[in-house]
Amino acid sequence: MGFCLPGYKTLRRGKYVLLLFVSLSVLAWIATFSGEIVKSAQIFSASPQTLVQADSLRDQLNTETAAPNQIETPTPKAECPKESPLLQGAVKLSFESSLTLKDVESKNKGVTDGEYEPSDCTASQSVAVLIPHRSRERHLLYLLNHLHPFLQRQQLHYAIYVIQQAGDATFNRAKLLNVGYLEALKDYSWECFVFHDVDLVPENDHNLYVCDNQPKHLVVGRNATGYKLRYKGYFGGVTAMTKDQFLQVNGFSNTYWGWGGEDDDLRIRVELQKMKIVRPPADVARYTMVFHKRDSGNEINKDRMRLLGQTPLVWKKDGLNSCTYKTMLLERQPLYVNVTVDIGKP
Numbered sequence: 001m002g003f004c005l006p007g008y009k010t011l012r013r014g015k016y017v018l019l020l021f022v023s024l025s026v027l028a029w030i031a032t033f034s035g036e037i038v039k040s041a042q043i044f045s046a047s048p049q050t051l052v053q054a055d056s057l058r059d060q061l062n063t064e065t066a067a068p069n070q071i072e073t074p075t076p077k078a079e080c081p082k083e084s085p086l087l088q089g090a091v092k093l094s095f096e097s098s099l100t101l102k103d104v105e106s107k108n109k110g111v112t113d114g115e116y117e118p119s120d121c122t123a124s125q126s127v128a129v130l131i132p133h134r135s136r137e138r139h140l141l142y143l144l145n146h147l148h149p150f151l152q153r154q155q156l157h158y159a160i161y162v163i164q165q166a167g168d169a170t171f172n173r174a175k176l177l178n179v180g181y182l183e184a185l186k187d188y189s190w191e192c193f194v195f196h197d198v199d200l201v202p203e204n205d206h207n208l209y210v211c212d213n214q215p216k217h218l219v220v221g222r223n224a225t226g227y228k229l230r231y232k233g234y235f236g237g238v239t240a241m242t243k244d245q246f247l248q249v250n251g252f253s254n255t256y257w258g259w260g261g262e263d264d265d266l267r268i269r270v271e272l273q274k275m276k277i278v279r280p281p282a283d284v285a286r287y288t289m290v291f292h293k294r295d296s297g298n299e300i301n302k303d304r305m306r307l308l309g310q311t312p313l314v315w316k317k318d319g320l321n322s323c324t325y326k327t328m329l330l331e332r333q334p335l336y337v338n339v340t341v342d343i344g345k346p
Contacts, residue, residue: 080121086153090204093288095142104141105334108148113332115159116152123157125210128190130180131198131336132173134165134297139198139290144335146201153205159187164340166328171298173197174252174262175343178323181246183330183339194218194240200287202238207284209240214278215270216240220285227286235270235277236263237287248273250319253307257346261304268311269319 110116117123129147133140140162151158163180165171177195184190192211200219207218219237221227230236241249249269256262270277279285301307329340 077120077122080118080123080155082124084153084155086155087205088153089206090286093146093201093203095290099141099145101141101335104145104148107145108152108335110152111148111335113159113334114161114336115157116148117157118152118155121155123155125156125192126188126190127151127156127158127192127194127209127211128180128184128188129158129160129194129196129209130177130184131160131162131196132165132176132180133162133198134171136198142290143196143198143201147196148335150202150205151209154208154210156209158209159184159190160336162336162338164329164338166340166342168297169343169345170257171259172254172257172343174256174265175254175323175325176341178251178254178320179325179341179343180339181251182320182323183327184337185243187337190243192240192242193246194238196238197236199290200237201290203286203288204284207280207286211240211242211245212278214276215245217277217279218285219287220279220282222287222289224289227282229282233264233267235267239263239266245270245275247320249275250315250321251323253311253315253318254323255307255318256301256304258301258304259298260301261307264304264308265311268308269315272312272315 108116110119129151131140131143144160147160161180161184163176163183165176180195181193184193192209194209200222202218209218215235217235217237217239219234220229222237249266249272252262253265256265267277324344326342327339328342329338331338331340
């Protein structure tokens, strides 16, 4: 028995040592495993921030990449100055017999279908220039030659409408201008209308073709009258009225066939609406009248004084609201819009 005891004790010690070694190994493995869990937990807890950073970086890269391909919004144009820097003042007019329509077109490349708009600023007003016409091609050519650069120097958005009376009936300037107003508004909501005789050419571009808060008379003087106003109440030749002012007076009368009376009728309509006629300074509102003989079919209207006496009674029903006509041709030429109409007979 005593022989066996020492060996037994040795065996027991070996078991304890082995058990201790295994325990230590297990503890070491647990510690290692726990560290990996902690690391994983740390990585997991940081991942939302990492994703946010990645999203921000991606958005930044997308923005930088897309920017060159985006279409930039045009910068709005500034308003044109109240007084155009292009104005020249009084200029010497010339009327060359060799002038052609192609010559005028070549000098006005910025005009398309009779319309022009400044490229570097926004015009203060949009203006429709209405010219009643029949058998005055040479006068029209001279007027277009001077009027286009004149209006461009004023930095206006404008269009020129030439209203031609078809047939050989007595000429009716007033009704043609009513037609021009109605037809022009089909193209654009023009703010201002300038009613312009074909034989009057402006001399000074400080005579602005814009409308005022009152009806405006632009012809204070012409060469044919020594540059003096024809008479105190004169409201003919070239006048400017806003769209609303002209509508308020119901436009021109349609009943003035032949020369004279229709401009005085318009003045009476203006006065009946308690509006006041304004004029530019006399040294600015100067025109050259291109000489011509009285046209056949535009003889003096001998009935004009009787018609003027009826204006206060009939203006509400004789004008824009009773203007009937038939459009024969509407043609957009380079320098103007040609509107040829049948307006009937007296």
